[in-house]
Amino acid sequence: MYPMDKYSASWRKLWLYGLFLLILAGCDAQQPADEPASSATAADAGDAYVDVSKAPLSNDIFGKVTALPETPHPHWVWIYDMAASSMPDGRAYLYDGDTGRMMGLLSTGYSFNALNIPGHYREVYSAETYYSRHTRGARTDVVSIYDPFKLTPVAEIEIPAKRVSTLPRLADSALTDDDRFMAVFNLTPAASLSIVDVEHRRFAGEVITPGCAMAYAAGDRRFFALCSDGALLLIHLTDEGTQASVQRSEPFFNALEDPILETGVRHGDTWYFMSVLGEVHPVEISADGPVFADTWSYLDEQDKAENWRIGGMQPVTLHSARQRLYMVMHQGDFFTYELPGTEIWVYDLETRARVEKITTRQPSLSIAVSQDDNPLLYAITEDLSALDIYDAGSGEHLRSIGELGVTPFLVQPLPLL
Amino acid sequence: MRFFDRWFQDKTRSLARHTSRRSFLKKAGTVLVGAGAIPLLPVAKANTAPDDGSISGPEGDPGKCEYWRNCGMDGFLCTCCGGSHTSCPPGTEMAPMTWVGTCNNPADGRDYIIAYNDCCGKSTCNRCMCNRNEGDLPNYFPSKSNDINWCMGASNNVYHCTTTILLGLAVK
Numbered sequence: 001m002y003p004m005d006k007y008s009a010s011w012r013k014l015w016l017y018g019l020f021l022l023i024l025a026g027c028d029a030q031q032p033a034d035e036p037a038s039s040a041t042a043a044d045a046g047d048a049y050v051d052v053s054k055a056p057l058s059n060d061i062f063g064k065v066t067a068l069p070e071t072p073h074p075h076w077v078w079i080y081d082m083a084a085s086s087m088p089d090g091r092a093y094l095y096d097g098d099t100g101r102m103m104g105l106l107s108t109g110y111s112f113n114a115l116n117i118p119g120h121y122r123e124v125y126s127a128e129t130y131y132s133r134h135t136r137g138a139r140t141d142v143v144s145i146y147d148p149f150k151l152t153p154v155a156e157i158e159i160p161a162k163r164v165s166t167l168p169r170l171a172d173s174a175l176t177d178d179d180r181f182m183a184v185f186n187l188t189p190a191a192s193l194s195i196v197d198v199e200h201r202r203f204a205g206e207v208i209t210p211g212c213a214m215a216y217a218a219g220d221r222r223f224f225a226l227c228s229d230g231a232l233l234l235i236h237l238t239d240e241g242t243q244a245s246v247q248r249s250e251p252f253f254n255a256l257e258d259p260i261l262e263t264g265v266r267h268g269d270t271w272y273f274m275s276v277l278g279e280v281h282p283v284e285i286s287a288d289g290p291v292f293a294d295t296w297s298y299l300d301e302q303d304k305a306e307n308w309r310i311g312g313m314q315p316v317t318l319h320s321a322r323q324r325l326y327m328v329m330h331q332g333d334f335f336t337y338e339l340p341g342t343e344i345w346v347y348d349l350e351t352r353a354r355v356e357k358i359t360t361r362q363p364s365l366s367i368a369v370s371q372d373d374n375p376l377l378y379a380i381t382e383d384l385s386a387l388d389i390y391d392a393g394s395g396e397h398l399r400s401i402g403e404l405g406v407t408p409f410l411v412q413p414l415p416l417l
Numbered sequence: 418m419r420f421f422d423r424w425f426q427d428k429t430r431s432l433a434r435h436t437s438r439r440s441f442l443k444k445a446g447t448v449l450v451g452a453g454a455i456p457l458l459p460v461a462k463a464n465t466a467p468d469d470g471s472i473s474g475p476e477g478d479p480g481k482c483e484y485w486r487n488c489g490m491d492g493f494l495c496t497c498c499g500g501s502h503t504s505c506p507p508g509t510e511m512a513p514m515t516w517v518g519t520c521n522n523p524a525d526g527r528d529y530i531i532a533y534n535d536c537c538g539k540s541t542c543n544r545c546m547c548n549r550n551e552g553d554l555p556n557y558f559p560s561k562s563n564d565i566n567w568c569m570g571a572s573n574n575v576y577h578c579t580t581t582i583l584l585g586l587a588v589k
Binding site: 260 | 514538539540541543550551552553554555556557558559560562564565566568569570573574575576
């Protein structure tokens with residue numbers, strides 16, 4: 001009894017339903033033409049009021065997609081979100097720091113870390129991991145290349161499926177100064193860097209970095225990594241992106257007694273790393289290799305007595321032209337160096353003097369400063385719900401952006417173009 | 418409450434209890450372990466596991482961040498995810514490599530080596546987030562970093578939750 005009768009009944013119902021929809025659509029299509037005639041008496045008849053003196057709205061065009069203006073501004077800012085509550089769903093949000101408006105988003109796969117932004121900004125790069133069945137199946141790691149105005153992928157380069165998965169760090173990948181090669185940190189737990197030629201869209205090779213981690217830019221054909229014994233590993237590349245040579249320095253910090261934080265800032269050829277106990281380690285990557293200048297303390301005796309300490313996920317940033325160094329500070333003990341801070345201390349990099357203390361609107365976890373002449377200081381709040389935006393000169397709070405993301409840990413303004 | 422509110426609350430509570438760097442250097446030597454490396458640890462066999470039932474309050478509750486074995490924890494407690502503090506939830510895989518901490522058991526006052534083996538292969542459990550940075554070092558020191566996803570050692574590196582496997586008595 002079942003098959004044919006039920007089948008026919010279903011089709012009858014579908015046909016009637018389709019007819020009903022067509023009638024509805026017909027009524028709807030006629031409505032604009034009918035409105036002027038009927039509306040003259042609409043109010044009298046007790047129907048909704050229609051202003052016949054105004055022309056009806058024109059129909060929207062279906063299918064439009066916004067493209068960003070190809071006039072990037074230094075107050076555009078990327079927010080990197082690993083979506084820790086659902087890690088296969090990483091994303092990068094783009095906001096306008098002047099208006100607080102969200103401009104768009106990139107979907108960036110499992111255990112997303114951060115974008116790498118070249119100086120030309122014609123494209124942006126993202127080291128990503130995907131599984132063929134969302135959380136299972138074959139793993140594929142790639143460097144995705146995105147159009148930063150359409151926010152669409154334009155190319156991808158497959159890399160060895162072993163990029164590191166961590167709570168996000170800007171230094172998990174880096175670009176050479178000429179923006180041609182990208183290094184992606186691998187940990188299996190054997191440490192290495194995948195080198196990608198983003199200009200020619202190819203994987204160039206792998207450099208083994210035993211005992212050393214992450215990647216920091218150090219010229220057109222150089223990266224360096226930080227090592228667990230306190231040394232620095234400088235990697236020289238050939239023009240093909242393969243390993244030319246490596247230089248391992250003597251230890252310049254003590255990882256057990258006074259570790260430096262992974263978030264370094266760069267001014268010219270010199271990187272600055274902050275230690276937990278209050279030392280600034282300047283590291284110049286000269287033509288001959290790393291040069292370690294004398295350290296200096298960013299804490300005075302009173303600061304130390306009061307247990308002031310740097311802390312956060314991205315707790316330091318530098319305005320390069322003004323040579324202003326910003327650090328998120330809180331009061332706590334040795335192992336609090338990932339905690340957010342209630343103040344941002346500002347230093348003159350040249351004189352090493354502290355020039356200002358900014359009391360933050362809310363405790364801050366990650367900070368970054370735009371590099372223009374009217375710089376904005378961005379601070380992700382401790383509950384990861386908002387981006388507080390300050391005038392980087394006066395410290396005045398200007399605005400906040402709420403509903404920032406899922407778990408947005410890192411912030412990166414556009415470079416000066 | 419957003420989970421990262423809890424995350425930072427847990428951090429703060431932990432720090433209120435544990436503030437001495439000196440005690441870390443003395444007690445919380447943490448090392449990278451794989452199954453083959455375990456014999457190299459400063460570990461002695463315990464005849465019986467300490468009795469958590471005799472510990473009052475959250476330090477005796479595997480579902481709480483304050484649980485004594487969680488001193489080096491950074492992740493979601495598998496107890497809250499369908500597993501237990503020593504077993505992975507159904508359908509996941511235990512990563513063979515991890516970092517370890519040295520935690521003091523309030524039931525007997527002894528220090529024990531605890532391995533924080535991650536369970537892998539399903540999306541984040543997202544329950545009972547617990548982050549206690551006792552002994553944590555930056556990521557250039559992987560064997561002492563709890564910000565690294567240790568599912569790297571499993572057949573699939575999708576992180577789900579973390580267990581606390583007792584390896585034995587810490588040898589001083």
